[in-house]
Amino acid sequence: MSHKLLCQADDYGITDAVSAGIRKGIRDGLIRNTGLFTNMPSSVSAVADLDVDVCLGQDFNFVTGRPLCSPAEVPDLVDSSGRFRTSGAVVAAGTVVGSQGGIMLEFEQDPYPIDQVMREANAQYERFLDLVGKKPEYLHPHSLVTANTHAVIAELAERHGIVFAMDHADQIGAHFLTNTWNPKPFPLERQLGTNVEEEVLAVIPEVLDHDTTLMIAHPGFLDDELFQITTYTVIRMKDLAMYCSPRLREWVESHDVELVSWRDVG
Numbered sequence: 001m002s003h004k005l006l007c008q009a010d011d012y013g014i015t016d017a018v019s020a021g022i023r024k025g026i027r028d029g030l031i032r033n034t035g036l037f038t039n040m041p042s043s044v045s046a047v048a049d050l051d052v053d054v055c056l057g058q059d060f061n062f063v064t065g066r067p068l069c070s071p072a073e074v075p076d077l078v079d080s081s082g083r084f085r086t087s088g089a090v091v092a093a094g095t096v097v098g099s100q101g102g103i104m105l106e107f108e109q110d111p112y113p114i115d116q117v118m119r120e121a122n123a124q125y126e127r128f129l130d131l132v133g134k135k136p137e138y139l140h141p142h143s144l145v146t147a148n149t150h151a152v153i154a155e156l157a158e159r160h161g162i163v164f165a166m167d168h169a170d171q172i173g174a175h176f177l178t179n180t181w182n183p184k185p186f187p188l189e190r191q192l193g194t195n196v197e198e199e200v201l202a203v204i205p206e207v208l209d210h211d212t213t214l215m216i217a218h219p220g221f222l223d224d225e226l227f228q229i230t231t232y233t234v235i236r237m238k239d240l241a242m243y244c245s246p247r248l249r250e251w252v253e254s255h256d257v258e259l260v261s262w263r264d265v266g
Helices: 016-028 043-048 087-093 114-132 147-160 165-171 188-192 196-209 224-229 234-243 246-254
Strands: 004-012 033-036 055-060 096-100 104-107 138-141 212-217 258-260
Touching: 004 016, 004 055, 004 234, 016 043, 016 224, 016 234, 033 043, 033 114, 033 138, 043 114, 055 114, 055 147, 104 147, 114 147, 138 147, 138 165, 147 165, 188 234, 196 212, 196 234, 196 246, 212 234
Parallel strands: 004 033, 004 212, 004 258, 033 055, 055 138
Antiparallel strands: 096 104
């Protein structure tokens, strides 16, 4: 039985430093897939500086930075400053009644009106086409997922004939590598004390029990801008070190595990 490992780096384009770190993880590590943010100031340079071959998807972002639509077009998605409401603010303001697979949160009332989400998602998709010159190779949500945001991305995927990573993973029976190192919330003190490399090495044998395994992390370098827009900061350096770990690469090679992208399993 062959074993495939799909290593994905989310948040490409969130800041220049994160983008540079992801490119290092592609060149020197195991990353074969990364999803582009298109609403951030660093999106343009992220595409211009992409000098490595990678399966480039799109991360739809409704919680960080400013929307591409005017705030008047997506009033329920933004705060009084016109920036997206953070995931923490959305959760604090709503009533969470459950979750599906630990990924999709179920709210008493979905905080993301589907018409506004579709409007902004369409704008972000069109921006991808403008920046990259071709369709994303896969679609993926960022951070907070609800029934409405999931439905919008699924509709776009079907309309444009693109793999929706979350749904396709279920369809092919892919296994998500147990993630013991990326809790929410994730205070800085805990990020500093987390050894991502050791955590991953402890669970990576799961790959041998499945045909296809997905590992998703948030690698990158750090810059001041990152600390202004997200609580996921120091852990990104540790995720990058994990993806570039000689010990992890040795394990993959010694067990004949094939590194794949959504091109291979799409």
